[in-house]
Amino acid sequence: MSESTTSSKHVSFLEYKGKYKGLLGWIFSTDHKRVGLLYLYTMLVFFSIAATLGLLMKLQMLAPGHTLMGPQTYNAMFTVHGIIMIFVIVVPGLPAVFGNFFLPLMIGAKDVAFPRLNLASWWIYVIGILVVLSSQFIGGWPDTGWTFYAPYSFQTPVNIVPALVGATIMGFSSILTGINFIVTIHRMRAPGMTWFKMPLFPWTLYATAWIQVLATPVIGITLLLTLMERLLGVGIFDPRLGGDPILYQHLFWIYSHPAVYIMILPGMGVISEIIPVFSRKSIYGYKAIVLSSLAIAFVGYFVWGHHMFTSGMSGRALYAFSFLTFLVAIPSAIKVFNWVSTMHKGSLLLQTPFYWAVSFIFVFMIGGLTGLVLGSLATNVHVHDTYFVVAHFHFIVFGGTGYSFMAAIHYWFPKMFGRMYDRSWANIGWVTFFAGFLSLYTPMFVLGLQGMPRRYYDYLPEFHAWHIFSTLGSILMIAGAAIVIINLVRSSRHGQKTSEKNPWGGKTLEWQADTPPTLENWEEVPTVTQKPYEYK
Amino acid sequence: MILGASTFVEGVDNAFMLILGISFFFLIGITLTIILFIYRYNEKRNPKATPVKDSVTLEVTWTVIPIILVLGMFYYGYVGWIPMKRPPSEGVMVTANARMWSFNFRYENGRVSDKLYVPKDTAVIVNLNALDVLHSFYIPAFRIKEDMVPGLANNRSWFEATKVGSYTIFCAEYCGLQHSYMLSEVVVMEQEDFWNWYNDPDAMVEEIPEDANLALLGRQLVQAKGCVACHSLDGSNLVGPSFAGRFGETITVITGGQEREIEYNEEYITRSIYEPDADISVGFRPGQMLSYEGEITEQEIELIVEFMKSLSEE
Numbered sequence: 053m054s055e056s057t058t059s060s061k062h063v064s065f066l067e068y069k070g071k072y073k074g075l076l077g078w079i080f081s082t083d084h085k086r087v088g089l090l091y092l093y094t095m096l097v098f099f100s101i102a103a104t105l106g107l108l109m110k111l112q113m114l115a116p117g118h119t120l121m122g123p124q125t126y127n128a129m130f131t132v133h134g135i136i137m138i139f140v141i142v143v144p145g146l147p148a149v150f151g152n153f154f155l156p157l158m159i160g161a162k163d164v165a166f167p168r169l170n171l172a173s174w175w176i177y178v179i180g181i182l183v184v185l186s187s188q189f190i191g192g193w194p195d196t197g198w199t200f201y202a203p204y205s206f207q208t209p210v211n212i213v214p215a216l217v218g219a220t221i222m223g224f225s226s227i228l229t230g231i232n233f234i235v236t237i238h239r240m241r242a243p244g245m246t247w248f249k250m251p252l253f254p255w256t257l258y259a260t261a262w263i264q265v266l267a268t269p270v271i272g273i274t275l276l277l278t279l280m281e282r283l284l285g286v287g288i289f290d291p292r293l294g295g296d297p298i299l300y301q302h303l304f305w306i307y308s309h310p311a312v313y314i315m316i317l318p319g320m321g322v323i324s325e326i327i328p329v330f331s332r333k334s335i336y337g338y339k340a341i342v343l344s345s346l347a348i349a350f351v352g353y354f355v356w357g358h359h360m361f362t363s364g365m366s367g368r369a370l371y372a373f374s375f376l377t378f379l380v381a382i383p384s385a386i387k388v389f390n391w392v393s394t395m396h397k398g399s400l401l402l403q404t405p406f407y408w409a410v411s412f413i414f415v416f417m418i419g420g421l422t423g424l425v426l427g428s429l430a431t432n433v434h435v436h437d438t439y440f441v442v443a444h445f446h447f448i449v450f451g452g453t454g455y456s457f458m459a460a461i462h463y464w465f466p467k468m469f470g471r472m473y474d475r476s477w478a479n480i481g482w483v484t485f486f487a488g489f490l491s492l493y494t495p496m497f498v499l500g501l502q503g504m505p506r507r508y509y510d511y512l513p514e515f516h517a518w519h520i521f522s523t524l525g526s527i528l529m530i531a532g533a534a535i536v537i538i539n540l541v542r543s544s545r546h547g548q549k550t551s552e553k554n555p556w557g558g559k560t561l562e563w564q565a566d567t568p569p570t571l572e573n574w575e576e577v578p579t580v581t582q583k584p585y586e587y588k
Numbered sequence: 589m590i591l592g593a594s595t596f597v598e599g600v601d602n603a604f605m606l607i608l609g610i611s612f613f614f615l616i617g618i619t620l621t622i623i624l625f626i627y628r629y630n631e632k633r634n635p636k637a638t639p640v641k642d643s644v645t646l647e648v649t650w651t652v653i654p655i656i657l658v659l660g661m662f663y664y665g666y667v668g669w670i671p672m673k674r675p676p677s678e679g680v681m682v683t684a685n686a687r688m689w690s691f692n693f694r695y696e697n698g699r700v701s702d703k704l705y706v707p708k709d710t711a712v713i714v715n716l717n718a719l720d721v722l723h724s725f726y727i728p729a730f731r732i733k734e735d736m737v738p739g740l741a742n743n744r745s746w747f748e749a750t751k752v753g754s755y756t757i758f759c760a761e762y763c764g765l766q767h768s769y770m771l772s773e774v775v776v777m778e779q780e781d782f783w784n785w786y787n788d789p790d791a792m793v794e795e796i797p798e799d800a801n802l803a804l805l806g807r808q809l810v811q812a813k814g815c816v817a818c819h820s821l822d823g824s825n826l827v828g829p830s831f832a833g834r835f836g837e838t839i840t841v842i843t844g845g846q847e848r849e850i851e852y853n854e855e856y857i858t859r860s861i862y863e864p865d866a867d868i869s870v871g872f873r874p875g876q877m878l879s880y881e882g883e884i885t886e887q888e889i890e891l892i893v894e895f896m897k898s899l900s901e902e
């Protein structure tokens with residue numbers, strides 16, 4: 053359905069009337085910006101649910117023993133929290149929201165290459181979510197952890213089939229978005245935008261899209277094999293039927309490790325956009341950032357074994373995996389150096405997006421450096437499957453994706469909604485969140501070093517003090533998140549109106565489009581003559 | 589670091605110190621640099637940015653130095669870890685069996701225990717078995733962890749304890765409902781004490797004194813064997829039916845697909861323990877409880893029966 057027929061040129065994408073009105077005009081719109089916002093709203097809802105589950109778990113951990121809920125409830129909670137956070141929020145995350153919205157704008161295109169496929173991806177995604185949620189009504193919430201490890205996933209009394217089917221369906225959505233972005237980037241760049249004149253966020257989307265297309269099928273296959281085994285009794289992973297449970301872990305992590313880069317690469321892209329703009333300086337080492345993104349995407353395929361150092365697989369394989377894991381740390385380190393150097397001699401605009409970006413660098417460093425502890429064999433054995441890992445991946449995944457998401461939305465908000473948020477509330481929200489985040493997750497490193505295993509509903513009294521600290525942090529963090537979200541939601545309707553095209557003084561193309569952008573973004577597609585971030 | 593009591597501790601903790609040391613150095617250094625830049629180059633203080641040219645030398649430097657550092661970390665990690673993978677051929681041999689949600693340890697002379705008793709300064713080689721799902725054998729004080737994988741033969745872990753004392757064993761791999769209660773202890777003894785315990789003939793055939801409280805012994809037994817992870821003592825149903833108020837009742841079970849009435853007596857209890865899937869209590873799932881054939885003697889079953897009787901009398 054082509055909506056452009058009825059829309060006049062200067063009506064913003066938020067307001068134009070297509071074939072359908074109201075809500076239908078959104079859920080059937082193929083406009084990349086509306087699709088992006090559909091993802092944003094869906095994620096907002098599910099993030100709130102999963103974060104609430106997280107808070108309830110932290111409250112249960114406030115004291116040892118049965119305080120708030122029983123073990124079955126707790127186990128189901130960490131499973132559902134994990135499934136929603138991973139499959140519904142962070143994997144689609146930045147590409148689905150900001151990639152959809154800004155990729156075409158940043159490369160000077162009118163839409164993505166396949167707008168209908170793009171809308172279909174959102175529908176598939178929603179259907180996947182609904183299937184997962186249906187488990188509540190057919191056999192109870194899954195309790196296997198989001199990893200669905202065999203053979204427990206075959207023996208648990210609850211029905212994990214809906215969760216597996218739902219996750220597989222969401223995988224298709226991810227693959228389709230990936231294909232769409234790859235084609236868009238190859239075919240639809242504005243005249244003059246050669247590969248190395250392309251901004252960095254599109255570059256990271258490009259690297260990510262390849263991982264989505266190449267790695268996601270593996271998880272699809274794995275989950276389907278699990279279904280075959282659970283429903284038809286074909287012995288693949290369950291030793292009772294002659295299967296091999298370690299094979300399951302290999303297949304699972306062959307996808308899920310690269311998936312970590314699906315989560316983090318676009319975040320790095322966002323930070324690489326924001327730092328130069330708020331430093332009024334060209335990004336330091338543009339090519340190094342591009343190449344390191346591609347290197348991460350590539351080497352990231354070969355390190356999955358670091359999730360399995362204690363799984364019982366052969367020793368020789370282990371040190372190869374450990375070695376490669378250390379190598380994959382290098383490109384990330386390079387990026388940090390580049391960001392910091394970009395600030396050097398800049399003229400730093402101290403605004404909310406910049407605060408989020410800088411705190412991203414901080415939590416990302418902690419996440420990355422503790423990753424070295426996990427990559428090294430001797431230390432991994434001690435902290436594997438403990439709270440240390442929980443802390444590490446919340447720093448990387450939640451810190452990485454979450455902070456860059458927040459940075460991105462505070463950066464692009466005026467462009468997206470044609471309104472400005474309340475800046476002081478935004479800053480208060482950031483400080484609260486940041487303080488809460490650190491006090492929530494830092495104690496978990498200590499707990500892990502002390503030997504507290506993860507996925508424990510109850511714990512020995514010696515771990516109590518740090519758990520209290522962590523729970524208090526979680527309350528603070530949720531308060532911070534609430535301030536940020538309420539401020540944004542309110543401002544998207546009542547914030548100060550603005551039609552200023554370029555409030556931050558950015559140099560990339562999206563800042564040349566109308567605020568908010570019109571249906572097809574440009575009256576005339578811009579021509580690119582210089583590199584991105586050319587500050588004189 | 590936390591308390592350490594095995595020969596691996598030094599190698600592992602060295603790797604920790606090296607990696608954490610370098611990490612803190614970079615974290616603090618880079619953070620201070622950022623703060624300094626924010627102070628020195630903020631818009632007010634520095635209204636005009638100065639363009640800086642990329643320097644290839646600098647970029648090569650900050651690529652090469654981290655590579656060297658991580659290679660060092662890799663090496664230390666490897667060195668601290670390799671002894672764990674090379675168990676000696678001589679030593680005390682133990683087979684650790686994990687099931688939902690308890691461990692037990694069987695020694696070469698047939699002695700079985702719920703706690704792992706080991707001598708100081710002697711290699712102990714542990715064969716890791718899992719009877720149902722994945723578990724993981726984790727002793728933080730020894731810095732060892734290895735998954736227990738059902739169906740995987742020759743999966744071993746080993747250690748040499750250096751300090752007398754008892755240390756917690758955790759199950760580190762998620763294994764369902766009572767995962768967090770799947771704990772045990774490793775008790776490190778002086779060598780002489782250990783061998784006395786090991787060879788103690790009385791321990792093999794446990795002589796029960798005449799005036800012993802049999803029900804109490806039974807209670808201790810079901811707790812030590814991990815039965816209480818699935819069977820409550822207060823009437824509530826967990827994974828399996830409660831032990832309370834059942835003895836002497838007539839209950840309904842499913843035998844070979846047929847429902848039938850049966851009396852809950854010593855014979856039924858014995859069959860339930862040795863062949864749990866022969867009769868399934870209505871409302872519960874087969875395949876959850878594994879047979880304790882060879883792990884619980886008939887004499888011990890008598891104690892359990894006494895205990896169940898006492899629960900019904902209350």
Ligand SMILES: [Cu+2]
Pocket residue numbers: 308309312355356358359
């Ligand atoms: Cu990984």
Ligand SMILES: [Cu+2]
Pocket residue numbers: 722723724759760761762763764767768770
């Ligand atoms: Cu466990």
